[in-house]
Amino acid sequence: MKIQSHPRLRGVMIGDEVYSYHYHLAARVADIFPAAVCVRIGVLSTETPMELSQTPQLWRADEIENLSVCRYCGARDNVRVVSENGIPFRVCTQCLPEE
Numbered sequence: 001m002k003i004q005s006h007p008r009l010r011g012v013m014i015g016d017e018v019y020s021y022h023y024h025l026a027a028r029v030a031d032i033f034p035a036a037v038c039v040r041i042g043v044l045s046t047e048t049p050m051e052l053s054q055t056p057q058l059w060r061a062d063e064i065e066n067l068s069v070c071r072y073c074g075a076r077d078n079v080r081v082v083s084e085n086g087i088p089f090r091v092c093t094q095c096l097p098e099e
């Protein structure tokens with residue numbers, strides 16, 4: 001049986017930076033599943049002593065934006081970060097509209 005991955009996850013690789021619309025956080029991909037990615041979030045414990053621990057979290061494919069590739073063509077080269085309404089994403093120099 002062939003597992004079809006979610007269209008949003010096409011081109012996502014381990015180590016890519018993704019942004020979650022749901023949590024309003026950006027994190028690096030630690031594992032990829034057919035319809036979700038596993039990321040590690042630094043969480044500061046409220047107990048003493050305070051510790052920053054890396055907590056794994058599952059983010060659904062339809063709630064994330066891949067920040068490591070061009071949003072329009074998926075290129076990984078010559079991409080720069082822009083933001084729209086506070087949501088960051090990347091565009092390559094070819095897809096970037098002329099200013």
Ligand SMILES: [Zn+2]
Pocket residue numbers: 070071072073074075091092093094095096
């Ligand atoms: Zn592009």
